[in-house]
Amino acid sequence: GDSVTQMEGPVTLSEEAFLTINCTYTATGYPSLFWYVQYPGEGLQLLLKATKADDKGSNKGFEATYRKETTSFHLEKGSVQVSDSAVYFCALNDFNKFYFGSGTKLNVKP
Amino acid sequence: KAGVTQTPRYLIKTRGQQVTLSCSPISGHRSVSWYQQTPGQGLQFLFEYFSETQRNKGNFPGRFSGRQFSNSRSEMNVSTLELGDSALYLCASSVRQGYEQYFGPGTRLTVT
Numbered sequence: 444g445d446s447v448t449q450m451e452g453p454v455t456l457s458e459e460a461f462l463t464i465n466c467t468y469t470a471t472g473y474p475s476l477f478w479y480v481q482y483p484g485e486g487l488q489l490l491l492k493a494t495k496a497d498d499k500g501s502n503k504g505f506e507a508t509y510r511k512e513t514t515s516f517h518l519e520k521g522s523v524q525v526s527d528s529a530v531y532f533c534a535l536n537d538f539n540k541f542y543f544g545s546g547t548k549l550n551v552k553p
Numbered sequence: 554k555a556g557v558t559q560t561p562r563y564l565i566k567t568r569g570q571q572v573t574l575s576c577s578p579i580s581g582h583r584s585v586s587w588y589q590q591t592p593g594q595g596l597q598f599l600f601e602y603f604s605e606t607q608r609n610k611g612n613f614p615g616r617f618s619g620r621q622f623s624n625s626r627s628e629m630n631v632s633t634l635e636l637g638d639s640a641l642y643l644c645a646s647s648v649r650q651g652y653e654q655y656f657g658p659g660t661r662l663t664v665t
Binding site: 475477479484485486487488489492532536538539540541543545546 | 557659
């Protein structure tokens, strides 16, 4: 069946460091891929999405490219800020069903 | 446009009781999904409703049920509460099935 695997956290970085959070997926069909972010005490917020292979989603300095050949959708940001500290979830939608990864906690230190 | 709203935000119940949580989707959104989030199990899918019909269901016991009204608002009910039902319950809406989901702030349920 479909599934999403994310790198385990927490990931701790200094401000202005480069961020990569790995995400790989298994899907039966041709899924859409998403990254969500959850700040403490809040629900999940859609960060970016990609609907087909080679699409690049981007938002607020974050980006991720839909790589069908490696079944990956890694999240990257060139320079993180303290305000980026949160839990990041990779997700896919396949045949109208959503599957979420376990989440990766990011801590950014000033 | 107003976001997804969930009521109540916090709830404390006793084991054996039942509880009803409410979700109002974004205007124009017809699909509503419910998730349970716990530190140990992460985000787990409960069920999805579209046009007042349950379209998908996760692996939860029958104590967990839901419904959707003609205005797309949704409720979920948990009967005979157990300590393990303590969690953050998240509602998400989308224009229709398969589209990106937008989440509410959640209802924090504590069962004592």
